[in-house]
Amino acid sequence: MNKQSGTTADNTPHEVTRNVSVAVIGAGTAGQNSFRQASKIKDDVVIINEGFWTTTCVAVGCMPSKLLIAAADRAHDANHSGDFGVHATVKIDGKQVMQRVRDERSHFASYIKKQVDSWPDHKKIDGRAHINEQGLIEVNDELIAAEQIIVATGSSPFIPDGWADKLGDTMLTSDSVFELTDLPNSMAVVGAGAIGLELAQAFTRLGVEVTLLNRVKQVAGLKDNDINQKAIECLSHELTMHLGSKITDVGQKVNKDTQTAFIEYEDSAGESRQWQGDCVLVATGRRNNIKQLGVEHLGVELDDKNRPKNLSKKTGQIGDSDIYIVGDANAHIPLLHVASDEGYSAGNMVCENTEDAYIRPPATPFSIVFCSPQIVNVGMSLPEIQEDPELEFVIGRVSFDNQGRSRVMGVNCGLLHIYACKKTDRILGASMVGPDAEYIGHILATAITNDLSIKDMLDTPFYHPTILEGLRTALRDVQDKMEIPYQSQDAQEDNF
Numbered sequence: 001m002n003k004q005s006g007t008t009a010d011n012t013p014h015e016v017t018r019n020v021s022v023a024v025i026g027a028g029t030a031g032q033n034s035f036r037q038a039s040k041i042k043d044d045v046v047i048i049n050e051g052f053w054t055t056t057c058v059a060v061g062c063m064p065s066k067l068l069i070a071a072a073d074r075a076h077d078a079n080h081s082g083d084f085g086v087h088a089t090v091k092i093d094g095k096q097v098m099q100r101v102r103d104e105r106s107h108f109a110s111y112i113k114k115q116v117d118s119w120p121d122h123k124k125i126d127g128r129a130h131i132n133e134q135g136l137i138e139v140n141d142e143l144i145a146a147e148q149i150i151v152a153t154g155s156s157p158f159i160p161d162g163w164a165d166k167l168g169d170t171m172l173t174s175d176s177v178f179e180l181t182d183l184p185n186s187m188a189v190v191g192a193g194a195i196g197l198e199l200a201q202a203f204t205r206l207g208v209e210v211t212l213l214n215r216v217k218q219v220a221g222l223k224d225n226d227i228n229q230k231a232i233e234c235l236s237h238e239l240t241m242h243l244g245s246k247i248t249d250v251g252q253k254v255n256k257d258t259q260t261a262f263i264e265y266e267d268s269a270g271e272s273r274q275w276q277g278d279c280v281l282v283a284t285g286r287r288n289n290i291k292q293l294g295v296e297h298l299g300v301e302l303d304d305k306n307r308p309k310n311l312s313k314k315t316g317q318i319g320d321s322d323i324y325i326v327g328d329a330n331a332h333i334p335l336l337h338v339a340s341d342e343g344y345s346a347g348n349m350v351c352e353n354t355e356d357a358y359i360r361p362p363a364t365p366f367s368i369v370f371c372s373p374q375i376v377n378v379g380m381s382l383p384e385i386q387e388d389p390e391l392e393f394v395i396g397r398v399s400f401d402n403q404g405r406s407r408v409m410g411v412n413c414g415l416l417h418i419y420a421c422k423k424t425d426r427i428l429g430a431s432m433v434g435p436d437a438e439y440i441g442h443i444l445a446t447a448i449t450n451d452l453s454i455k456d457m458l459d460t461p462f463y464h465p466t467i468l469e470g471l472r473t474a475l476r477d478v479q480d481k482m483e484i485p486y487q488s489q490d491a492q493e494d495n496f
């Protein structure tokens, strides 16, 4: 790829302006990790980024969303303390809520900024990169020939065709919602994936009148029907959801200085309905930023969903080429820890850092949605297990509706399914909605990653009274269904 000249766009030079060993495109979590690792060994590494250098996670993703949820949870606890005989009067200051989200975000961003500021200026290029037909990188007035390229361009909110124009200023996405200076009175959230659920519930808890619409009767993409039904039941206690709705039109009505958004939809019974309110948060998925980049000029083939073919899930390398596609850009698993690991691995690969480099194996699939109760998936999904005729499996279950500590805390709604292999006594996967699911998920991910047996797990102490005892109940149920008589205790006995 070391070509010295080429046909370039009108505003870029026809001669190569610099030759580098490695070019990283995109300075989010994945790109920054790649750059840091590659720079440990090679001096001629550049990183090109358009927009903020403080990562999607910190600027418009994981952190501001969790900050909003933190405020919402405070409001929820205060509003529901009456059940415990503790009566509080709650006043929500929307301006202060949103200001704290941004102030704390700035705090997190300052660490990243400090790191980025420490990198030499000549290695950082602020601009939008494009790969031309010669495989050279065009950015601003530069034409860069790179021996190896790491693409870490992330993903962006997907907005259905025409909605941005029709909704105008009444449309929000996760890119703009954290810039609100006050809480709206009412909001529709479209999409019941991770973003839609987390934000719809958070705004509801903060007193916004929220209506959540989703195309299918499924939340958080849950693939286990029982867990999906339970999640819908638990979330419906406080969230107005219209699942299985088909949106037929969106728009805004302008009346003097005020704008109102509307959504026309057919509900799950086929009835035509209209929603009206202050704004619409579009959370209909994200798409990887790759289509316009020109990776096809590097010999990368994309499938019909714009996912690169021949992707190494360990390093992001495309076949045995000099191209790596990491993080959300490869649309494999668009989560922070995956972007971080892939970026780190690719950075080590390109500089052949065999000294202190450890290329991590692909992580056990693991996701958490931070709604209440939380939704967690670990390892293989139920359909994946069912598709494999070799896998003889049982499903161990526990309900959290009457689980001791969950009831004590007033968070007793939930269900955990553990899928376990009869032949190997190992956990294949799990799906859950319930309290403390983030911790239960981590224990299950550790068990799968480290090949622990059900027996190993049951030999581990479970403290009483904890919500985690629910996990033990499900493990005992697995054991019972496998007919392995390690500990013949009644699976439900430790509910209290």
Ligand SMILES: Cc1cc2nc3c(=O)[nH]c(=O)nc-3n(C[C@H](O)[C@H](O)[C@H](O)COP(=O)(O)OP(=O)(O)OC[C@H]3O[C@@H](n4cnc5c(N)ncnc54)[C@H](O)[C@@H]3O)c2cc1C
Pocket (backbone or CB within 6 Å): 025, 026, 027, 028, 029, 030, 031, 048, 049, 050, 051, 052, 053, 055, 056, 057, 060, 061, 062, 063, 065, 127, 128, 129, 130, 152, 153, 154, 155, 174, 195, 289, 293, 326, 327, 328, 329, 334, 335, 336, 337, 339
């Ligand atoms: C609201 C929200 C909440 C989330 N919550 C969680 C969570 O709780 N847990 C979790 O694990 N994940 C969460 N995620 C997902 C997580 O944020 C992403 O998986 C992760 O940030 C992706 O990192 P990345 O490095 O791949 O991309 P990014 O951080 O997006 O970096 C990509 C960079 O490339 C730049 N770029 C794009 N195209 C070009 C180009 N042509 N030239 C130059 N630069 C370019 C972009 O501007 C950007 O700066 C959340 C996401 C959102 C939106």
Ligand SMILES: NC(=O)c1ccc[n+]([C@@H]2O[C@H](COP(=O)([O-])OP(=O)(O)OC[C@H]3O[C@@H](n4cnc5c(N)ncnc54)[C@H](O)[C@@H]3O)[C@@H](O)[C@H]2O)c1
Pocket (backbone or CB within 6 Å): 160, 190, 191, 192, 193, 194, 195, 196, 198, 213, 214, 215, 216, 218, 220, 221, 245, 247, 283, 284, 285, 286, 333, 334, 335, 367, 368, 369, 370
């Ligand atoms: N806690 C977390 O880990 C976390 C939090 C937020 C985001 N994320 C990441 O961000 C990614 C994107 O999240 P997301 O929630 O935007 O996407 P998603 O793909 O998970 O969910 C989108 C939802 O929108 C629905 N939808 C799509 N088009 C629609 C339409 N026209 N009308 C009604 N419903 C429609 C889909 O049925 C789906 O339920 C996630 O996959 C995840 O990787 C993770």
